Amino acid sequence: MKDNYLDGLNEAQREAVVNTDGPCMVIAGAGSGKTRVLTYRIAHLIKQGAEPFSILALTFTNKAAKEMKERIGNIIGGSEAKNIWMGTFHSIFARILRAEADKIGYPQNFTIYDTQDSKNLIKTIVKEFGLDDKLYKPGIVYNRISSAKNNLIGAQSYLNNATIMGDDRSNGRPRIGEVYMAYQTRCFRAGAMDFDDLLFKTNVLFRDHADVLYKYQHRFKYLLVDEYQDTNYSQYLIVKKLAALNENLAVVGDDAQSIYAFRGANIQNILNFKKDYPDYKLYKLEQNYRSTQVIVEAANSIIKNNTEQIKKNVWTSNDEGNRIKVIKALSDNEEGKLIANDIYDIQQHYNAKALDFAILYRTNAQSRSFEESLRRLNIPYKIYGGLSFYQRKEIKDLLSYFRLIANHKDEEAFKRVINYPKRGIGKTSVDHMIIKANEHKVSLWEIASNMQQYQLPINAGAQKKIGEFTAMMNSFKSRLEETDAYDIAKEIASVTGMTKTLHDDKTPEGVSRYENIQELLNGIKEFSDKNKEEDKLVTLPDFLIDVALLTDADNDKPEDKDKVALMTIHAAKGLEFPYVYIVGMEENLFPSQLSLNSRTDLEEERRLFYVAITRAEKKLTLSYATTRYRWGNLISCESSRFIEEIDEKYVDNVTIFDPKPMKKPSSSKEAAFKMKFSSPKKENLKKVSAVTSSSAGGGSDNKDFVVGLKVAHAKFGKGKIVNIEGAYPNRKATVFFPNVGQKQLLLKFAKLDIIE
DNA sequence: AACAACGGGCTTTTT
């Protein structure tokens, strides 16, 4: 290990790294080297003689954990870093619960229900209760249950809690508590935990089994928690209990970046730390190494509009940098084009790579206009989030087989695969099984494997098929613990008929589904190879624990490296990019309409904006559209209040799109129409000039461009058209500019003048 | 029992 590893740290960072004993809190401003402190602190611990497996580090994402492990490995050398307990709350405690499952009455191979599974189950229960499913929407009920669990309120306590029940009653949903109760019963019967249960049940385990708690208190001599501002009560209590023995607890976070209150994160955890640990040490990291002065100061000017926060002074010694550019567009589609053009321009002039850019938005639904315009300009991009790989139907289907084999009681998995691929077990048969299962309060599997005993009223043919199905599942089950995960997974995919069914489907979707299955199997192979130790086998249940908690962000593929990143601001947390675009800066979108009713919600939106701004290293651009399609309707939008909140001196003139009538059908025509008939609204922005950026300007393919024509471009100078391809309105010209070389230009964007 | 056509609801954000 390098001995001078502490040299690269500033004083505040070094203090936070070397003072390893006792409770401490590190308040780390955006870009101040928080991860650096965490990794060095852990490396330092090991250097001081701490055993890697006595260190527990809880992170917010698996990706963060993985990267941190690598960085620690680089500092200390060797393979010791592998033994550190590092991961998300959910994945670490899922592992611990698996080891201790019998203590709380769960099977060792319990299933982890994802949100979709949970909502399906809730829907089933709501139906069984005969409740109005318009009123008791699965999403709403799920959120109520989730927030109860995050505050450690079980189903019975929920029913006993006058305030909560009163809220439900006044919202016209008095029976959510009962649904909660039934939901818990059914999850338990299915041997399943949802995401929140992983934390809830950990609390139960530690509460009811002092010996177990004691064991882990001893094992984990050093605790570190990243993104502490985003922990909820349930997580807080786990940490508190685990740390109680040694009190070697370091929490790291930034109250200004708390953006998960909506799912139960509690800012008070950070504000109350000193109450739990009066003799704690506080370190503040205030020097920003990431961004220009303009960006840092602009972010400061935003966040000071919030009332509740820990005082700190984030500063930087970096260059002043460009001012923040604000782009106004006439429609969501124009917004997409302007941003794509801007990226294209910067790529051309500053030799920037695609991976230097990020487009950040408030909601996933906004991505489309950017996808389209980037694709037109041949700029590679990658969308993060949205429908994850693991949520695709074919993937969930195969995973359901794995789940059902590992845990026969898993109801959601059972229902998914009992007749997929088609094996002649129809809806009627399944409905009969469900009725029997509810009647006897047992799992579907129990019914299916004892059809006579439960007098299942279905014909012999169907019974035979069900019998074959359970026999097949059983034969896999018996080999599960002694077969390598990849080997058995491949066999399951094939024997169940999934591989063949998908392979036979020659539609493009079918082909892609088949490829996805292959990719999942490859992923299992990789997982198996990576985790193999001496003569210990990596089994399918090992993989299942992992996969339930994986997200797309966790498997970056190499070919995705040099691409413009499109993602929600939430997903961008912890990342940084030289050029950042925050788009859709409009009232009711950002800040979200739902946040406007309460001050605390609005403050969370503002922190979200703060997070977005501070992702930028060199240049920040904001954009908004004056009209936008929402649910298929064109609506008009006002610019976001957040733009006004930025200190004026950091904001550059608004770039206005020249509202020249465009020769294009549909949306833009309507946009132009709107523009014409709505009187100019009071402008939110003070400085307005009619600047048109080169490519963003009134470029429109309405001229008679032909090969051989000499043209002039605002930035590239004079040139000659050497080729034109594509059809109007997407005609693309190849133009040779003596000054800059050959360029591909989309005629409808490029502002080209014909010279001769 | 399987597929096509239709209609409703949705837009926060994620482990």
Place this chain on the structure above:
DNA sequence: GCCCGTTGTT
């Protein structure tokens, strides 16, 4: 505008 689930059709 799109996705999903339900309904209607053979």
